[in-house]
């Protein structure tokens with residue numbers, strides 16, 4: 001029996017430190033606080049193949065494994081779907097498995113055909129949100145670059161006042177109310193994500209990204225964390241990370257749109273308490 005204790009100690013020592021709190025028991029608050037909202041959740045990219053251009057829809061990649069951004073985005077998106085549904089929201093997913101949405105494209109990267117295919121891939125996501133008459137559009141992404149130490153959460157929205165289009169360029173109309181909602185939602189998500197993941201944040205800001213530029217409804221693009229930060233990338237392979245990131249995004253949405261009492265003001269009764277400078 002005496003030999004058991006060193007064995008147990010060795011096993012315990014081999015376990016990774018529990019850095020992040022368990023979150024699998026987390027549930028949405030009762031009372032369906034998001035009832036009446038229809039939310040389009042867009043896990044960015046899809047069908048991404050490591051190191052290949054075939055079927056490639058863009059996306060970053062892990063610096064420590066073969067995990068693709070497409071996979072990281074989908075995991076978070078599926079957990080977010082669950083939480084939003086628990087809270088009474090109606091959820092429209094642009095994808096629920098590892099696939100691209102447009103036709104396969106075998107044209108050379110950068111060619112007209114390739115660029116047109118990429119545009120169509122993104123347009124499909126916009127159309128899913130618009131044709132389903134969604135109230136919100138939330139695109140989920142993971143970042144890369146900025147050096148091996150770079151890691152933070154941020155989010156983007158589109159503000160036409162900060163955009164200088166080419167002379168003949170057209171893009172979706174964005175009402176001032178929609179821009180305000182997008183900006184406030186983006187910041188609320190950044191704040192909640194940073195708190196949940198325990199990483200730095202960058203304030204939400206205007207970004208010229210197709211899916212937020214071409215949607216007229218309130219829309220945000222979330223960059224949860226960096227796939228090129230070694231520790232973060234390793235954590236990202238754990239479903240507990242995906243769940244936690246989804247909780248952060250969910251709490252940001254809840255902060256902006258959740259009913260504040262059980263009698264519950266509706267979405268129209270939601271108000272923001274913070275003035276956010278883009």
Ligand SMILES: [Zn+2]
Pocket residue numbers: 044045059060069141142
């Ligand atoms: Zn991306």
